[in-house]
Amino acid sequence: MVKKIAFALGLVLVLSILLLGGCATAEDGADTGTSTIYMIVFLVLLAGIFYLFIIRPQSKRQKERRDLNASLKPGDRVITIGGIYGRIESLREDNVILKVESGATIRVARNSIAGKQEETS
Numbered sequence: 319m320v321k322k323i324a325f326a327l328g329l330v331l332v333l334s335i336l337l338l339g340g341c342a343t344a345e346d347g348a349d350t351g352t353s354t355i356y357m358i359v360f361l362v363l364l365a366g367i368f369y370l371f372i373i374r375p376q377s378k379r380q381k382e383r384r385d386l387n388a389s390l391k392p393g394d395r396v397i398t399i400g401g402i403y404g405r406i407e408s409l410r411e412d413n414v415i416l417k418v419e420s421g422a423t424i425r426v427a428r429n430s431i432a433g434k435q436e437e438t439s
Contacts, residue, residue: 396416402424
């Protein structure tokens with residue numbers, strides 16, 4: 319993720335140097351329409367880069383979390399964000415009752431479930 323952001327920022331820097339370098343102030347009555355076109359192209363490219371490297375991956379992660387939250391059912395083995403492993407005893411709209419290895423039950427927020435554990439044979 320960090321590499322993608324660094325790449326995007328580097329690309330923005332290179333594009334800004336290339337495009338804005340040609341947008342110098344017009345002298346001696348030169349045409350300023352070209353510099354406006356370069357600026358518009360730069361802004362469109364910048365928006366596209368932000369979409370590809372920041373907005374799209376974030377919305378993909380949110381969709382995966384919603385799908386995980388919707389697919390939870392009693393009996394699933396899960397791990398919480400805090401690192402607690404347990405088996406789902408019951409589900410409510412906003413919380414989950416987990417049974418941990420010691421036999422104790424704990425109540426955690428439904429959004430704190432990080433993922434399902436894979437069953438080991």
